[in-house]
Amino acid sequence: MWTRNFLKQATERAVKSAAQALLGMWALDGFNILHADWRLAAGVAAGAYILSALTSIVTSGVGQPGDPSAVKTPAS
Secondary structure, eight states: OOOHHHHHHHHHHHHHHHHHHHHHHHHHHTOOTTSOOHHHHHHHHHHHHHHHHHHHHHHTTTSSTTOSOSOOOOOO
16 A cells, blocks of 8 residues: 555654644744743644645645655656
């Protein structure tokens, strides 16, 4: 079904998405480490991670076989 390479790439994308969502939330909120809502931050990051992983799974049949990207690249 999914190769080890696919899972590594999908996980990398999901971690990046989680970090971007977290940073975006903090940027909009005027981040203060002493008053941060860590439960909300964890929820936002987890939500972004799950959405990214699901997107990789859904697009796995669109692009190159075994690749989480929806973009087809020409063979080299």
